[in-house]
Amino acid sequence: MILVTGATGNVGRRVVERLAGAGHGVRAVTRDPARASLPAGVEAVAADLADPETLRPHLDGVRAVFLIWPFVDPATTAQLAPRVAAVLADAGSPRVVYVSAATAEADPNSFWALVERAVVAAGLPWTMLRPTGIATNALAWAESIRSEGVVRWPYGAAARSMVHEDDIAAVAVEALTTDRHDGQTYVLSGPQTVTQAEQVRIIGAAIGRDVRWQDVPAEAVRPMLAAAMGSAAFADAALTGWAAMAETPEQVTGDVAAVLGRPARTFAHWAADHAADFA
Numbered sequence: 001m002i003l004v005t006g007a008t009g010n011v012g013r014r015v016v017e018r019l020a021g022a023g024h025g026v027r028a029v030t031r032d033p034a035r036a037s038l039p040a041g042v043e044a045v046a047a048d049l050a051d052p053e054t055l056r057p058h059l060d061g062v063r064a065v066f067l068i069w070p071f072v073d074p075a076t077t078a079q080l081a082p083r084v085a086a087v088l089a090d091a092g093s094p095r096v097v098y099v100s101a102a103t104a105e106a107d108p109n110s111f112w113a114l115v116e117r118a119v120v121a122a123g124l125p126w127t128m129l130r131p132t133g134i135a136t137n138a139l140a141w142a143e144s145i146r147s148e149g150v151v152r153w154p155y156g157a158a159a160r161s162m163v164h165e166d167d168i169a170a171v172a173v174e175a176l177t178t179d180r181h182d183g184q185t186y187v188l189s190g191p192q193t194v195t196q197a198e199q200v201r202i203i204g205a206a207i208g209r210d211v212r213w214q215d216v217p218a219e220a221v222r223p224m225l226a227a228a229m230g231s232a233a234f235a236d237a238a239l240t241g242w243a244a245m246a247e248t249p250e251q252v253t254g255d256v257a258a259v260l261g262r263p264a265r266t267f268a269h270w271a272a273d274h275a276a277d278f279a
Contacts, residue, residue, distance in 0.1 A: 001025040001061045002176055003094070005049065006068030008036055010136040011099060014169035015176075016042055022258040024177065052083040061089035064176040067098040069115045072234045077111040085122035095125040095182065097175045099168065102132045102187050103241070103250065110237075128185040132250050135162040135190070135270040138199055140228070144202060145278045149211050154218040155242035156197035159165055159249035161189035163256065164265040164273075186255040191264045193249040196242070199267060206271035207279045214250045218243070243266050 003020055006012035007028035019026045020039040030036045033044035047054040049070060065088060088094060096119050097208050104112040112130075119126050141151045168188055175181040194202065197213035204211030218239045226235040256264035271278075 001027055001031060002064045002066065003027045003055075003058060003062045005029045005047075006066075006070070007038065007044075008105070010066060010165045011132070011168050011172070012066065013264055014066055014166050015172050018173045019176070022162045022173070022177075025061075025124070027062065029055070029058065031040040037233050043074060047081065049084055052080065052087045055084065055087050056091065057092070059088070062091065062094045064095040065118075066095065066172055066176055067096055067115070067249075067267070069098070069111060072229060072231045073230045074109055074111050074114060077114045081115045081118035082121070085118045085124060089122045089123055093124050094181070095127070095176065097127045097129065097172050097181075099172070100128050100130045101237050102130045102189070104128075104130055125179070125182045127181045129168060129171060129175070129245050131168055132162050132183060132187070132189040132253075133160040133162045134165055134168070135267060136274075138162070138203065138270075138275070139277055141200065141203070142278050145200075145207075145209075149204075149209055150214055151200045151211065152214045152216045152220075153196065153235075153272055154216055154217045154221060154239065155246050156213045157195055158245040159193040160245060161191075161193050161250045161252045162267050162270070163188050163190045166273075167256050167260070167264050171256060174259050175210040181259070187251065187253045187258060188256050189251060189253045189264065191266055194267045199271075202268050203271045203278055206268070206275045 002014055002024055004016050007016050007030055016026055016028050020042050028038050028042050028044050029047045036044045040214045100112040108233050168270045200211050200213045226232040229235050
């Protein structure tokens with residue numbers, strides 16, 4: 001049995017589908033199992049990482065856990081992550097595959113890094129997945145692309161190595177179902193960098209429309225970004241990161257290919273997969 005948190009999210013949903021399709025037992029954690037749309041045979045259970053004890057009844061027979069952390073506030077994370085890790089350790093120390101971030105090592109005080117340290121400190125077998133930019137973040141532009149054919153956003157020159165969410169899921173499934181990746185940290189990226197302005201052009205090509213980029217000052221989107229991310233500090237970090245990537249492109253790694261034995265999908269592949277979301 002494999003427990004999947006964030007089971008209805010962009011990555012977690014694909015992890016569930018891949019595991020179930022391969023015949024693995026899957027227990028999907030969601031706050032509202034009655035509303036969850038999951039593959040046949042998947043067991044939906046109610047739990048909330050804000051109350052780690054709610055996980056405990058669902059860990060019987062679980063040999064691996066896919067962990068998506070929902071809290072961006074470091075103070076909240078510093079309190080909750082060790083408690084979640086302790087509940088997992090008490091339940092027999094299942095393998096934990098955690099979706100962190102490529103910036104975790106550079107920012108040891110980030111919530112990503114705090115969760116990593118809590119998992120390691122609890123003595124759990126682990127694999128850390130550190131994606132660069134997740135391509136599904138571009139879905140934030142969908143409404144403006146549909147309505148106007150224009151994306152107004154800062155730092156069009158920011159060069160990102162966006163990774164397809166299904167590549168993250170495929171790597172996660174490999175790590176969840178074998179011990180060959182225990183103790184490994186993988187930085188997951190796309191196969192090349194693409195500027196944010198180029199991403200918009202690629203989306204336009206996928207939907208057969210002329211879609212334009214319009215650079216705006218960072219301050220113009222800061223309040224909206226803070227509200228969407230649930231943290232002004234997290235929004236500031238994102239804007240600072242994009243500014244840096246306009247000067248120094250985001251890293252490209254071969255870790256997806258190393259684990260899966262095939263190249264990572266391109267952003268154009270992602271845009272084609274998601275054309276209906278923008279049309």
